[in-house]
Amino acid sequence: MTATLADALPGKIDTRAAVLDGFTRDETGRGGRPPRAVVHAHTLDDVVECVRWCSATRTPVITVGAGTSLEGHLLARGDEVMLDLSAMTAITRVSPFDFTAVVEPGVTRTQLDAALTPHGLQFPVDPGADATLGGMAATNASGTTSVRYGGMRPNIAALQVVFADGTVHRLGRPVAKTSSGYDLKDLLIGSAGTLGVITELTVRCHPVPDAMASLRLQFDSISDAVSAAVAMLSSAVAVTRLELVDAASIAAINRYRQTRYPERPTLFVDAAGPTRAVLDDVTALVAELARECGCTGIDIARTATERTALWENRHHLFFAIKAAHPGHRFLVTDTAVPLSEIAGAVDAAHRCAAQLGVGITVAGHIGDGNVHVVIPYSGETYSRARAFSDRMVEYALSVGGTASGEHGIGLSKKRYLAAEHGGAVDVMRAVKSALDPLGILNPGKIFDL
Amino acid sequence: MTATLADALPGKIDTRAAVLDGFTRDETGRGGRPPRAVVHAHTLDDVVECVRWCSATRTPVITVGAGTSLEGHLLARGDEVMLDLSAMTAITRVSPFDFTAVVEPGVTRTQLDAALTPHGLQFPVDPGADATLGGMAATNASGTTSVRYGGMRPNIAALQVVFADGTVHRLGRPVAKTSSGYDLKDLLIGSAGTLGVITELTVRCHPVPDAMASLRLQFDSISDAVSAAVAMLSSAVAVTRLELVDAASIAAINRYRQTRYPERPTLFVDAAGPTRAVLDDVTALVAELARECGCTGIDIARTATERTALWENRHHLFFAIKAAHPGHRFLVTDTAVPLSEIAGAVDAAHRCAAQLGVGITVAGHIGDGNVHVVIPYSGETYSRARAFSDRMVEYALSVGGTASGEHGIGLSKKRYLAAEHGGAVDVMRAVKSALDPLGILNPGKIFDL
Structure with a gap:
């Protein structure tokens, strides 16, 4: 050979x-x-x-x-x-x-x-x-x-x-x-x-559910939005998407899309049902739970066209952020925390951003506690963006969270693996050595041997 | 030390x-x-x-x-x-x-x-x-x-x-x-x-869902019952339980409980909703889907008392089987197969039971394709019961299924591990050796080193 x-x-x-x-x-x-x-x-x-x-x-x-x-x-x-x-x-x-x-x-x-x-x-x-x-x-x-x-x-x-x-x-x-x-x-x-x-x-x-609706729900605070999300999860309604964007994100979308959405923390929710009648009841319940948690504005999209329009602005968020920061690149954090820690994590993100002088937008899969903070950076601000990202990971780990909800460890998060998993990293190494004794498969990713 | x-x-x-x-x-x-x-x-x-x-x-x-x-x-x-x-x-x-x-x-x-x-x-x-x-x-x-x-x-x-x-x-x-x-x-x-x-x-x-209902649905054949189960899964209604029992099981329950349920393949279904209104719609949909698949009899329990009574007979199944076979012990199979193979697996069970001269009852988590066949045995019929159980595993593996849906391999199913997983058993052994090099943890279970 x-x-x-x-x-x-x-x-x-x-x-x-x-x-x-x-x-x-x-x-x-x-x-x-x-x-x-x-x-x-x-x-x-x-x-x-x-x-x-x-x-x-x-x-x-x-x-x-x-x-x-x-x-x-x-x-x-x-x-x-x-x-x-x-x-x-x-x-x-x-x-x-x-x-x-x-x-x-x-x-x-x-x-x-x-x-x-x-x-x-x-x-x-x-x-x-x-x-x-x-x-x-x-x-x-x-x-x-x-x-x-x-x-x-x-x-x-x-x-x-x-x-x-x-x-x-x-x-x-x-x-x-x-x-x-x-x-x-x-x-x-x-x-x-x-x-x-x-x-x-x-x-x-x-x-594919036979009937779907989408809701855009505005709140005065991240904390209220989190409470509404938990109320939905507690009620066992079949929400199929439960997304948070912060006021800064809405502001970026408004500038980019020439829209005038209230610049407040906003939940985007999809609800589904096996029939239109079930869905209408579920949608009404979601709206009621949101109101009980201080929701200040509700838009409901029921047709496919309306739903696409409602989500389109959310889908354009990253383009809106890019347009707001010409010539920049972007770091995206990926921590996930227990639901009770989401509001604290977002607060910490804003405090840390102010300290470091970086502008951030926050969007997340709130039903999973998985918050993405987007940090624009240029050549001279990369180290500050990286410092911010590091602080977010440290915060998440301190409240029982994870360095990565969904992007993986790769190279970027290797340094946090031991902080998150302790001696279990040695068990991971033992598994790696057993299955790839020569260490030829994507070496140096997740951890070093 | x-x-x-x-x-x-x-x-x-x-x-x-x-x-x-x-x-x-x-x-x-x-x-x-x-x-x-x-x-x-x-x-x-x-x-x-x-x-x-x-x-x-x-x-x-x-x-x-x-x-x-x-x-x-x-x-x-x-x-x-x-x-x-x-x-x-x-x-x-x-x-x-x-x-x-x-x-x-x-x-x-x-x-x-x-x-x-x-x-x-x-x-x-x-x-x-x-x-x-x-x-x-x-x-x-x-x-x-x-x-x-x-x-x-x-x-x-x-x-x-x-x-x-x-x-x-x-x-x-x-x-x-x-x-x-x-x-x-x-x-x-x-x-x-x-x-x-x-x-x-x-x-x-x-x-815990705010509203729950239970349905008992009778069919002329296992095949019709499976079709109804798949129709429910396809409709994305929120069924929380989806259980099959065969005619022999219903007969055993009737004898044990002095009931007169039609001795036909029967689905026991739980449906749940965040409100009573949603639940009523869901329940009606489940009943409609069952009827479209040839359901010949429907009972719906809406109150907690009614639901308990409806499920009680299902829960007494094992006692009913025990009462019908005094002095016997029981083997319970645990194969799971793709949903399209359930009816075939139940047919094969009945054919095999007839060949071997063993009496069987069939009950299963049909939504998962996980079928339990209960085989009574005494000292002299143990080998036939074991032969039946082996044939069920072989059948399941031949259609892409698994020897164990939920009970585990333990000692009883070790001999089938290689037939199910092929060379992946060597990977399992490598993991075992890496994590327990002395082999002190429950040795001889799942596989031999």
């Missing part, structure tokens, strides 16, 4: 400098080095061949899909092969009666949903970016709908994985539940390509 | 023969040997001390709670220490605003629910037996409500675990979601005490 990579995978290797340079930058503001080569895999055999070659030659390998990681998962040190699975886009099977579909890892979220829509089904995990399912599994992505449907772990039934020695195994089973053996499937989800390469996913699908 | 166990844990050791003999039998019909001693742990320190002693002396240790395992998880070979956590019953904290509670592993399901009820909360995982939370986590238990709330994994946020070397680590975080590091929490759940000893659980609680 001394063939070159080009011999092992003829016609599938790219070493052009411009292509390799494309991997040196991502959303973190950190830089990486160009990898030594890109392997464009089209089949399971390609992946096996690549991993075997990397194993035989002790070459590190980084698996890449759409490249939308926010935490430096895909940055190279320079000696790595990038194993690109974005061409593995087969939707192998949709089984509506079983609420499952089998897909290759390069299938994106929107490609999957297009295949499911004719069956009245959806794949509910929506991280915003049109990421690949393989990448979403690798980072344990979640998003706006996780308050109702959960993130990737409960929505993946089974995986096919190529391990570091080139062996191929199936983890999990295509059933609603199993208690058979160790839960390797969930161990691989969120392991960021450090334990194996995901080459097939059996995903769980959910019915 | 050459102290005796009695020196290490003074006053907490029991070696009386009658006590040790109590561990030699369980629900599987297999026999174990008396363990060498029982350790009654009251604190984390007791557990650490016991595991350290076992590690230093290479003594195997089996952790035990309520002892309700159905698959031989707690049977000893004779050289083990039984580490009894049933006295660790503190409910340390209930945090209603965070929808979490912190409990010791010996707290039972009903004890936890009693503490949650005043807050309008419930812990939804209901395996039937009043098991301990630690045991339920160790076996990844689920039950009648899992169709709505999932099993133990999504309902446990964090664990405190004593590992084989006596170190204590926290896995997971008390938040709604995290993408920080490897998912060791879910790896430990379902590992049956073979990777660590769970000494504390942070559980997720759910609001």
